[in-house]
Amino acid sequence: MAPTPRPERPGPDTEVLHGGNTSGPVLRVGGTVRKRWHRAAPSVVHLLRHLEKNGYEAAPRSYGRSLTGDQLLEYVPGTLADQGPPLTADELHRLGGLVRRLHDLTAGHGPRHPQQAVWDVAIPDPREEVVCHNDLAPWNLVRDGDRWVFIDWDGAGPGTRTGDLGYAAHGFVPLHAGGNPDADGARLCALADGYGCDRAQREELPDAVLHRVRGMYDLLVEGGRTGRAPWAGLYAQGHADHWGPAADYVARHRDRWRAALLR
Incomplete structure (x- = not known):
């Protein structure tokens, strides 16, 4: 059964939430979050409802489309992981388990009508194995006591x-x-152990890191060159100054990390 939408009427408890770099303004209205409806939103709604149906607690509930035409999501209270210290080794192990559970639930998943599936994947992978979050990062992990939830x-x-x-x-x-x-x-x-990576995944993981990190840098640079939103704005804010050196760092040390993963 689909979740029952919360009341629509904004009240004094409305606030603008941090984030929205690529999706536009994000508002909290009571116990809900309102975000711009976009072309991939129907597929995202179906994904989130699939995860809820299967008991995955590390994703917010989706309430579909609001009466004003926005995405309507569960508001998850807590603190973003990027506002605290780096995760401990045990916490990285737990994080890997959450990602593994996500992937196991989305292997073979698709909208009810696959020919109508629309996604907005910024950096395509060479294969399609599962449905990914694609932005698993400290700025998208909310922690509230024992509950950890990936947002966005x-x-x-x-x-x-x-x-x-x-x-x-x-x-x-x-x-x-x-x-x-x-x-x-x-x-x-610790992260790979928590995920339960097999040998082939351990061999591939350092190159997969580089593919995503270098891909983000290239996306920002291309946005700066062409003016394509939202990447042009992020490039102007200096985001490429992080991603470029990060990609170089991964490229220099990936063989060392592969050896560590395979020991």
């Missing part, structure tokens, strides 16, 4: 297990320029 599913769509996990590794390990390659390798292993 607008970029969800088909991809690979290691691509989604590799993007998560960039933000949560984190794999950023100026890191400690040995410490980063140990933390990457």
